[in-house]
Structures are given as C-alpha cells and as structure tokens.
Amino acid sequence: MADSIPGGIVAAASKFFTHALLCLQFKSEAFRFSPRVFSMSENRLQVLKGLEDVEVSECESCSFEVTLNLAYIEGVWTRDGIQLKCRPNCRINMHGKKHSLTLNRVSLGDAGLFSFQADGVQTSCRLCVRARDIHIVKDLEDVDIVERQPVTFTCEVNQVDVDGRWYRNDTRIRTGDNIKIRHQGK
Numbered sequence: 421m422a423d424s425i426p427g428g429i430v431a432a433a434s435k436f437f438t439h440a441l442l443c444l445q446f447k448s449e450a451f452r453f454s455p456r457v458f459s460m461s462e463n464r465l466q467v468l469k470g471l472e473d474v475e476v477s478e479c480e481s482c483s484f485e486v487t488l489n490l491a492y493i494e495g496v497w498t499r500d501g502i503q504l505k506c507r508p509n510c511r512i513n514m515h516g517k518k519h520s521l522t523l524n525r526v527s528l529g530d531a532g533l534f535s536f537q538a539d540g541v542q543t544s545c546r547l548c549v550r551a552r553d554i555h556i557v558k559d560l561e562d563v564d565i566v567e568r569q570p571v572t573f574t575c576e577v578n579q580v581d582v583d584g585r586w587y588r589n590d591t592r593i594r595t596g597d598n599i600k601i602r603h604q605g606k
Contacts, residue, residue, distance in 0.1 A: 465490055468517070470543035471536060476526055478552045479581065484521045486536045486543055491516045495538035499530075499547075523547075554579050580605040 469487035476482045486495070497504045497512055497519075504521065506512050511522040519538075523530060528549050535544040558576035565571050575584070586593040586601060595601050 465493060465539045465541050467541050467543050471534065471545035473546045473548070475548040475550065477550045478528060479525050481522065481524045482526060482547065483523075484534055484536070484545065486519045488517050488519070488538065488541070493538050495519050495536055497521045498535045498537070500532040501535075552579055554582055 466489045467486060468489050469485065471484050471486060474482050474484065484497075488495075492514070495514070504510055504512065509524045511520075511524075513520045513522075519536060521534070521536075526547075526549050528551060531547050531549040533544055534547055535542055555578055556575060557578050558574065560573055560575055563571055563573070573586075577584070582605075584603065593599060593601070
C-alpha cells in the first residue's frame, strides 16, 4: 500500500510491523519543508490465551486450546519437539482465532511437553498422565474337578477395558482348541 505526497516521498507500510514514515513536502520557491509523520498501528501476531498444564488419568481424553489475536493463521502442534499429525486418537482443529488439539484415550506414553507455534509465537504446557488404579475385586478360586471335565476360572477387576492375560506356572496361556478366554465388560 502506498500514498503519494505531492512534491514529496512515497510512503509504504508493512502488514506486521509498526512504521513511522516521515514525508517531506517541498515548497516550490524557497525549498522549505513541513514534516508529516504517519504511524501504522501494530498488527503483530500475539497469543491471547495460551496453553495450561493438564493432568488426566490413563484412557481419558484431554484438550488443549490456543487463541490468537489474528484469524486463520496456520500453526504447528508438537509433543517433546516432534510435530503431531491428525490420527484417530489425535485431532487438530482451527476455527478462526482458535486452535485446538484433542487427544482421545491417552496412555502413559502420551505425557510430555506440548507446544503450539505460529509465525514466531509459541506457547507450551505439560501433560501428566496418571496410571489407573487397577486392582482385583474377585480373586481366582481353587477348583476340584474330574479329569477331562470342563472348568471355568473367573477373575474380576475394578476397571473396564483392561487388557488381562492368563498365566500357568509363569507361562502365558493362549486361546486354543481346548482353551477359551473371554473378556466381559465395556
């Protein structure tokens, strides 16, 4: 953008920085001048609402939100310095001035330093993930059976959606022709 001052200098302004421009107008005969100062208001990118530390339990969801002073500015989300991409359990959204990151079903490995960066501005926070308190509600019981008869062992835990494994003498038991393993719950 430029303004032409009669008998003077061409003034230009930048979108992101403040400029004070001195334009001189010359009087034709005596070479006198009268200074005029033009000032542009600052239009630099700023973080209006930054990231805040979050603490969640394992398998929960969490969201991070950043608000900038300018709309539709592209930004980058990182965890421990590694850029994040959209995946089924990681959603990245931008709507106007708001940028958000949502993590679904967080695991202990998701903990770390999360950052948002855009055009020279940055905000960061920590995500702490607490391990779930899983304990056995109903213990295994001893069973007396006749050889070659079916038997059922039941174990109950306090949380749903827990990946349980069965062992016999420190060896993992896997599903086979004569072994069925069933998980009931959410």
